[in-house]
Amino acid sequence: MADFVVDFSKHGDPSSDGRLNSPAFQRNHQPILEVLERLLSGGAGDVLEIGCGTGQHVAAFAEALPHLIWRASDPNSAHVASAESWARYSKLANILPPLQADASTSDWGIPIPGDGFRAILCFNVIHIAPWSVAEGLFAGAARILSPDGVLVLYGPFSEGGAHTAPSNAAFDQSLRREDPAWGIRDISEIENLAKEHGLFLNEAVQMPVNNQILVLTPIQREQ
Numbered sequence: 622m623a624d625f626v627v628d629f630s631k632h633g634d635p636s637s638d639g640r641l642n643s644p645a646f647q648r649n650h651q652p653i654l655e656v657l658e659r660l661l662s663g664g665a666g667d668v669l670e671i672g673c674g675t676g677q678h679v680a681a682f683a684e685a686l687p688h689l690i691w692r693a694s695d696p697n698s699a700h701v702a703s704a705e706s707w708a709r710y711s712k713l714a715n716i717l718p719p720l721q722a723d724a725s726t727s728d729w730g731i732p733i734p735g736d737g738f739r740a741i742l743c744f745n746v747i748h749i750a751p752w753s754v755a756e757g758l759f760a761g762a763a764r765i766l767s768p769d770g771v772l773v774l775y776g777p778f779s780e781g782g783a784h785t786a787p788s789n790a791a792f793d794q795s796l797r798r799e800d801p802a803w804g805i806r807d808i809s810e811i812e813n814l815a816k817e818h819g820l821f822l823n824e825a826v827q828m829p830v831n832n833q834i835l836v837l838t839p840i841q842r843e844q
């Protein structure tokens with residue numbers, strides 16, 4: 622299997638009810654959850670995942686953070702079907718039906734809760750997609766996040782134009798070989814894009830195997 626997966630339905634056997642499995646999810650969901658528990662503790666709200674892949678993150682996080690309403694989305698219909706199956710399998714009442722959505726479009730077609738989303742999550746997407754997806758993600762997040770909401774990115778990032786580990790440099794090369802429009806994004810690019818859309822990089826959390834979580838918030842909360 623490639624180091625990165627763009628279509629989980631082409632890797633491994635799905636369960637009989639169509640639930641796809643991501644080995645990366647098995648490795649990363651617990652450390653990600655520990656950060657989300659801190660960011661999203663207390664108070665009700667809605668969380669949207671962009672580029673959900675198999676849909677396992679929403680199923681796991683909805684169980685761990687039951688005070689929130691969760692919805693997954695992805696442009697790939699096989700991924701949306703898998704997310705539907707995971708939601709059904711979980712039997713949790715706080716998961717809304719997943720939707721097909723392409724972050725690079727100007728209207729994601731996702732119903733927006735009255736007070737906006739408390740969080741938008743996007744894990745391992747913007748380096749395996751053209752930059753227009755990051756642009757669409759930030760524009761959309763600025764449109765539909767609540768004023769105290771957070772945009773949470775997870776993945777590898779470079780800093781000051783330099784990779785943070787040799788493995789990330791090799792991964793970046795393999796991404797760019799696959800598609801020259803892909804590649805590990807630099808935190809300075811993220812900060813510039815955030816500023817264009819009225820967002821601010823509030824926090825960068827070091828995660829296992831040279832990944833990071835970036836937490837972005839609407840700019841009026843800048844301190």
Ligand SMILES: C[S@@+](CC[C@H](N)C(=O)[O-])C[C@H]1O[C@@H](n2cnc3c(N)ncnc32)[C@H](O)[C@@H]1O
Nearest residue numbers: 626672673674697723724725744745746750754
């Ligand atoms: C490497 S997978 C990551 C899946 C999941 N977030 C995870 O961490 O396991 C990248 C995902 O991004 C999705 N994706 C690709 N282009 C996208 C776009 N324009 N808008 C939203 N998601 C996109 C793919 O369909 C795929 O599910």
